[in-house]
Amino acid sequence: MKKVWYFFTVTLFVALASCQSDTPSMIELGLDDTYVVERMKSLTLHPEFTGERYEWRLSYETAAGVVSDSLVATSRDYTFVAGEEGTYRLKLNIFDPANPIEHLMQIVVRREEVAYSPYIARVYEYRPAPGQFVNVLPKYEEGDTEETMRQKAEDCLAYNAGSMISLGGYGGYVVVGFDHTIVNRPGEYDFKVLGNATQGGSEPGIVMVSVDVNGNGMPDDEWYELAGSEYYKETTVKGYEITYYRPDEDKTPEPGSSASITDVTYQHWTDNQGGDGYISRVVFHQQPYYPQWLPYESLTFEGTRLADNAVDESGNGSYYVLNSYDWGYADNYPNNNEKIGFNIDWAVDDKGNPVSLSGIDFVKIYTGVNQFNGWVGECSTEVAGVTDLHIAE
Numbered sequence: 001m002k003k004v005w006y007f008f009t010v011t012l013f014v015a016l017a018s019c020q021s022d023t024p025s026m027i028e029l030g031l032d033d034t035y036v037v038e039r040m041k042s043l044t045l046h047p048e049f050t051g052e053r054y055e056w057r058l059s060y061e062t063a064a065g066v067v068s069d070s071l072v073a074t075s076r077d078y079t080f081v082a083g084e085e086g087t088y089r090l091k092l093n094i095f096d097p098a099n100p101i102e103h104l105m106q107i108v109v110r111r112e113e114v115a116y117s118p119y120i121a122r123v124y125e126y127r128p129a130p131g132q133f134v135n136v137l138p139k140y141e142e143g144d145t146e147e148t149m150r151q152k153a154e155d156c157l158a159y160n161a162g163s164m165i166s167l168g169g170y171g172g173y174v175v176v177g178f179d180h181t182i183v184n185r186p187g188e189y190d191f192k193v194l195g196n197a198t199q200g201g202s203e204p205g206i207v208m209v210s211v212d213v214n215g216n217g218m219p220d221d222e223w224y225e226l227a228g229s230e231y232y233k234e235t236t237v238k239g240y241e242i243t244y245y246r247p248d249e250d251k252t253p254e255p256g257s258s259a260s261i262t263d264v265t266y267q268h269w270t271d272n273q274g275g276d277g278y279i280s281r282v283v284f285h286q287q288p289y290y291p292q293w294l295p296y297e298s299l300t301f302e303g304t305r306l307a308d309n310a311v312d313e314s315g316n317g318s319y320y321v322l323n324s325y326d327w328g329y330a331d332n333y334p335n336n337n338e339k340i341g342f343n344i345d346w347a348v349d350d351k352g353n354p355v356s357l358s359g360i361d362f363v364k365i366y367t368g369v370n371q372f373n374g375w376v377g378e379c380s381t382e383v384a385g386v387t388d389l390h391i392a393e
């Protein structure tokens with residue numbers, strides 16, 4: 001009898017010990033108890049366990065005051081970023097009948113050791129569509145490659161260099177990043193995009209944002225469009241796709257009715273809406289319009305297409321007005337207008353559903369209109385900088 005009891009006790013002990021090691025540990029959950037990060041640096045938290053639903057609740061005290069227990073996300077992953085130093089308490093609940101989890105984390109947010117710049121720190125990609133300022137802003141030189149042109153674009157824009165790049169016709173784009181995460185302050189503009197728009201000289205570009213969710217420092221994560229004033233209108237085409245074909249620079253030009261257009265059939269394009277047309281060559285810009293450093297015979301771009309914004313007020317091609325859209329586009333208002341500001345709250349996913357982002361690491365800007373405006377040339381967005389509005393210039 002005694003022997004049996006002994007056996008039972010040992011078995012129970014072993015069972016308890018193994019049961020304990022089966023309890024979800026922090027390592028299995030993939031989340032620590034404490035994190036130390038700099039302010040304005042994103043930290044994406046990814047639990048290894050799944051459940052029926054998730055709740056992330058945040059409490060903190062900073063110089064600005066106390067916020068207690070506000071629900072900040074209901075997704076499996078949560079990207080934390082704080083604009084201010086302080087101690088933040090984060091609680092994750094995973095609701096699941098079989099394996100419910102509650103996990104508390106403390107995030108200590110410190111001030112950065114090296115002061116951040118509010119300006120672009122890096123150009124990751126520069127891929128213009130053909131246009132009258134392509135190969136000029138920035139300048140293409142024999143032997144340039146995609147990498148050297150990226151570097152030239154970066155030299156134009158980074159750290160408020162004060163120069164400008166052209167994105168060419170519809171779809172041409174640039175991808176930029178910063179030395180920190182731009183924090184989303186709800187209800188406020190978070191960054192501004194500088195261009196060269198004038199009153200009556202708008203060339204609207206669509207702005208997208210992305211978070212470095214996988215933490216590799218590269219813009220290889222999901223993109224979200226900032227839904228501007230035109231986003232939900234019927235005149236806006238989603239899923240637009242255009243292909244430009246490398247022009248023969250030696251072909252016989254076909255002059256237009258206007259002396260300012262030297263070749264009306266210069267740069268051919270087709271689109272996925274059955275459309276087909278040309279970017280004509282204008283007399284003021286005689287260099288090749290197709291990006292000379294790219295080895296491809298055609299270039300395809302896709303995105304949201306805004307309705308044409310320019311109007312020939314004269315009716316005879318002599319006077320074009322390039323109208324601004326209401327809000328939410330790059331190169332759409334002069335740089336002294338506050339409507340060059342962008343609010344991360346406007347972000348939507350590829351189905352048009354609003355997404356809540358605590359901050360963003362990357363910005364992509366592309367020309368959003370496919371319109372040729374006579375002697376004024378094609379609508380082409382220009383970018384002269386992107387500035388974080390939450391850091392003093």
Ligand SMILES: [Ca+2]
Binds near residue numbers: 186188189344345
């Ligand atoms: Ca905001």
Ligand SMILES: [Ca+2]
Binds near residue numbers: 211212214215219221
């Ligand atoms: Ca990434």
Ligand SMILES: [Ca+2]
Binds near residue numbers: 195197331380381382
């Ligand atoms: Ca412009």
